[in-house]
Amino acid sequence: MSEGREIFGSKEIELKSGHKIKVRPMVPEDEKPLFDFFQNLPDELLMFVRHNVRDPEVIREWVEHLNYERVLPLLAIHDEKIIADVTLHRIPHGWKRHIGQVRIVVSPEYQGQGLATAMLNEVVGLSAELGLEKLWAEVPLDSVAAIKAFRNAGFGCKAVIEGLVKDVKGNNVDILIMVCDIQRYYDSKWLSK
Numbered sequence: 702m703s704e705g706r707e708i709f710g711s712k713e714i715e716l717k718s719g720h721k722i723k724v725r726p727m728v729p730e731d732e733k734p735l736f737d738f739f740q741n742l743p744d745e746l747l748m749f750v751r752h753n754v755r756d757p758e759v760i761r762e763w764v765e766h767l768n769y770e771r772v773l774p775l776l777a778i779h780d781e782k783i784i785a786d787v788t789l790h791r792i793p794h795g796w797k798r799h800i801g802q803v804r805i806v807v808s809p810e811y812q813g814q815g816l817a818t819a820m821l822n823e824v825v826g827l828s829a830e831l832g833l834e835k836l837w838a839e840v841p842l843d844s845v846a847a848i849k850a851f852r853n854a855g856f857g858c859k860a861v862i863e864g865l866v867k868d869v870k871g872n873n874v875d876i877l878i879m880v881c882d883i884q885r886y887y888d889s890k891w892l893s894k
């Protein structure tokens with residue numbers, strides 16, 4: 702894996718466990734480790750992913766058509782393995798051109814150690830540099846960890862849509878829309894110093 706390569710968005714973060722984790726954008730060489738990451742995720746976590754990531758062709762398509770201006774995938778890497786994936790989706794035209802949509806999934810063995818919080822903070826910082834004004838996330842209303850992680854990164858709770866999506870068993874699940882106003886978040890951090 703190209704851990705030595707420093708590219709835009711690369712960073713090292715330290716988990717509560719003391720483990721040092723490399724965070725960087727996805728590169729073509731990530732095809733195999735990314736496939737392994739998704740293979741090892743439990744089915745319940747795959748419902749947050751919009752594609753059939755257990756199909757190697759899907760991952761190949763992603764790495765062969767990387768376009769950071771459309772989708773910026775940030776990966777967390779430990780011991781040569783991908784352990785988390787956060788994606789920033791952008792729409793180049795129209796009324797949502799200033800908004801990024803964020804999705805995240807962390808490998809179960811690394812959850813509860815501050816990884817999502819750190820990666821989401823990283824995405825907010827990168828989004829500011831990219832000129833985005835707002836970030837949007839759709840979070841399951843019953844996921845305390847997801848709501849806390851997004852709140853830690855400056856997202857606020859905006860709306861609940863009851864029973865909008867389906868879980869792996871086919872049950873309808875409520876979705877919470879969370880939004881981060883990037884400028885306001887940085888202003889409030891600056892004021893609280």
Ligand SMILES: CC(C)(COP(=O)(O)OP(=O)(O)OC[C@H]1O[C@@H](n2cnc3c(N)ncnc32)[C@H](O)[C@@H]1OP(=O)(O)O)[C@@H](O)C(=O)NCCC(=O)NCCS
Nearest residue numbers: 804805806807812813814815816817818845846847849850
């Ligand atoms: C949501 C998710 C990304 C959180 O990842 P994580 O690395 O465990 O998150 P963090 O360690 O940064 O924890 C965030 C907060 O949630 C808390 N938390 C973590 N796991 C928790 C759990 N199982 N139950 C309750 N709280 C939990 C942490 O203590 C922390 O709280 P704090 O702010 O008071 O310190 C991870 O659980 C996941 O991948 N879930 C499935 C995908 C998903 O729901 N994505 C969100 C929609 S896109």
